[in-house]
Amino acid sequence: MIKAIYVNLPVEDLDRSRSFWTKLGFSFNESFSDDKGLCLMLNDGSIYAMLLKKEFFSTFTNRPVADHNTTQVLLAIEVDSRQKVDEMVKTALENGATRYREAADHGWMYYDCIADPDGHQWEIMYSDPTQIPS
Structure with missing residues (x-):
């Protein structure tokens, strides 16, 4: 059984991403957010989107982003x-x-x-x- 899902997405600008999703009514788990990425809470406790700076995101894969x-x-x-x-x-x-x-x-x-x-x-x-x- 899956406990939670974290979808990882590359982003260009963390401040822009934070502002955009906040205006849509979402919040962030600050414990999993830093200067490299934000943890967007889509459904707290089970569904998250990790909005990662593109450069940082690229360290998780050997394919083009x-x-x-x-x-x-x-x-x-x-x-x-x-x-x-x-x-x-x-x-x-x-x-x-x-x-x-x-x-x-x-x-x-x-x-x-x-x-x-x-x-x-x-x-x-x-x-x-x-x-x-x-």
Whole structure:
């Protein structure tokens, strides 16, 4: 059984990353944050994103690090409502994110897609499994 997940992502500017995610309502575990990286708490106790300076991130791999022009991973986070999806995307866009795809509404699932200031692609989603067509 998995106790927690830490997604490691390269970033250019830690201050910009801290400001961006704070404005979206998230906080950081300062015990795991320093001048090389930030520990973004997506769900305290179980899901974290380690936002690591690109130079530091590159010490963990023997492969080239993806840049803003490539996609290496898509990250999806689920929130409590469609309204929360729209609110988060609006705030993200106002604070340096870009939209890489238009929102999609499948009835039982709704999501919108942003790239954060470092180019990482995030799907902010809401789903209601009771509404899945049978």
